[in-house]
Amino acid sequence: MVHLKYRVAALRIRPGGAIxxxxxxxxxxxxxxxxxxGRALRPWVIKIQLVDGSHLYLRPCLPGEAAITECGGSIxxxxxTEKLGDDPVSGVIAVLGIAFYVLASPFFLVSNWRRTRMAxxxxxxxxxx
Numbered sequence: 001m002v003h004l005k006y007r008v009a010a011l012r013i014r015p016g017g018a019i020x021x022x023x024x025x026x027x028x029x030x031x032x033x034x035x036x037x038g039r040a041l042r043p044w045v046i047k048i049q050l051v052d053g054s055h056l057y058l059r060p061c062l063p064g065e066a067a068i069t070e071c072g073g074s075i076x077x078x079x080x081t082e083k084l085g086d087d088p089v090s091g092v093i094a095v096l097g098i099a100f101y102v103l104a105s106p107f108f109l110v111s112n113w114r115r116t117r118m119a120x121x122x123x124x125x126x127x128x129x
Contacts, residue, residue: 001061001068002122008066008073011058013125024072032056037126044115046123060118062111
């Protein structure tokens with residue numbers, strides 16, 4: 001399972017090197033013809049150059065993060081939430097949110113380190129032989 005354009009997608013790699021991508025839950029497996037595989041600017045993102053000259057940017061999912069039934073589903077975000085007001089309660093919530101982010105940032109670093117290792121392994125599997 002990978003993240004592709006803010007959606008969950010399934011990537012299947014056959015032992016013979018055939019690669020297929022499914023972007024819809026009940027959709028077909030579309031063959032993917034790869035020319036080269038490399039890393040993007042962020043090391044946990046894989047850049048795949050296709051035969052037609054276009055590029056795919058994939059971020060591998062960690063084990064248990066997404067399932068085949070979630071294929072085509074949107075990746076969660078905070079764009080739907082309402083904005084905070086100018087009252088003192090909103091200020092306290094904002095300060096607590098910043099403090100939480102500062103305290104939780106080491107956990108985000110460890111998570112991205114694991115994702116970077118997963119991307120390196122997937123990059124090795126996708127490389128055309």
